[in-house]
Amino acid sequence: MRADIARFLNDRLDWNLLRTYLVIIQERSVSRAAARLYVTQPAVSQALKRLEEALGRKLIERRGTTFTPTNAGEEVYRIASDIYGNISRLETELDDRTDDITGSIRLLSVSRIDSPVYDEFLAEFHRAYPRIDLQIEVMRSSDIISSLLQKTATAGLSLCRSPIEKLEMRCFLRQRYAIFCGRYHRLFGQSQLTMQDLLAENFVSFTSDQIGDSLSPLTVFRDQKGFTGRIVASSPSLDEVRRLIFAGYGIGCLPEHIVRDDIAQQRLWRLPPDEGLADVDVHLLWHRDRKMSAADNAFLDSMERCMQRYSLAERLGTVR
Structure with missing residues (x-):
């Protein structure tokens, strides 16, 4: 299996197929993956089919409206996660501009975000952007959403029962x-x-x-x-x-x-x-119409790359 993947990566790699597959597994849903990637559900299904055909392996077993990865699917997910994690770190390490970005981020959060992935993310972000100051304020979810709607914060980690007009929403935990x-x-x-x-x-x-x-x-x-x-x-x-x-x-x-x-x-x-x-669910939320600084954009981009790399279970620390 590893030799097949190596040949695929070397000879006919389509990074978009791998990225789509990562999101499918992380979201455990083709429809949710389509929403997150801003594409149609048939486009996601077609990308999965093309990846399976290219590798000559079935990656997902469907059971009604749910699915589970096959053994090959689990291996592809691990390899793709490592690739995207390394690419994200490489982009940061080689970008001389990261040291030049200054500013402050105001992040609103519910109490007790317990996630080893989140802890590592904050450490990596500070190493990459040492001149960005971070202020984290603990609030109730309703107050976080109210503040974001007033455009007074960069982002929030909050409970949110349903989508809210003007706020972008990504499931973090x-x-x-x-x-x-x-x-x-x-x-x-x-x-x-x-x-x-x-x-x-x-x-x-x-x-x-x-x-x-x-x-x-x-x-x-x-x-x-x-x-x-x-x-x-x-x-x-x-x-x-x-x-x-x-x-x-x-x-x-x-x-x-x-x-x-x-x-x-x-x-x-x-x-x-x-x-x-x-x-x-705890969601990462931000106002789509708020004018973002370079520091704000760096934080949100880094958070989205982190969520692409790690599944929901990995973010909770329930899998190794």
Whole structure:
């Protein structure tokens, strides 16, 4: 397989096919890949077909509306990711102008962006653009969106339930929320619990966990399942919600990947349902009509290259 890919890369490489394939795998959807690339869905499907024909390998197994990469598809994805990562670094290393770009970036963010890819991105960006100052302000999602619409910030990392006119939107993290209780709660350590065992429990909640707000999928889940307990504590901060759940105020919802260490250290206990509640996306947002400085453009371009290189699972640190 590697020899076939090497011949393909050397003799008849079409970088656009590889880039399209990267986005398909990252988005896990041909339609979402088309939207991200600003092309039609048939164009994306045709690009995938051409790449498979050029390599002589089937890259994707379709199962209804979903698909999974084949073994060959996984290998092509790894190789293509490495190629694009190296190209991105090469562009930065050879561009003498990066040291000349100065200015300030104002980035608005929800609390607790937990991503090893994001941490590495910030480090690489600072090495490439040492004269750009970065100011990160933590806000509620509604305040981030309001500020972006007023054109007062470069970009935001925010929850956003649906597209907003005038704002560009790229999915940066896809977080799976589940229900947990803390060490001091009466359900801690109990196995074989069912949903019925949770319905009367009091809840710790995010302030945005209400109908129509950014975490409304959690509200809808509770309503559909018939929870009758009260919301006894709340906060806009993920860390404070986590603290209140640990302290035993009630059960509550948190992103699975953020509390992995808490589970291992037996600070928190996973509750039903086993599959979790809902996926909640953190988006990179910016105003498409805002006048951007060279520093702003450098940041947004670098973020988009980072998202092209790493899949959603890699950004969460759930795959190596």
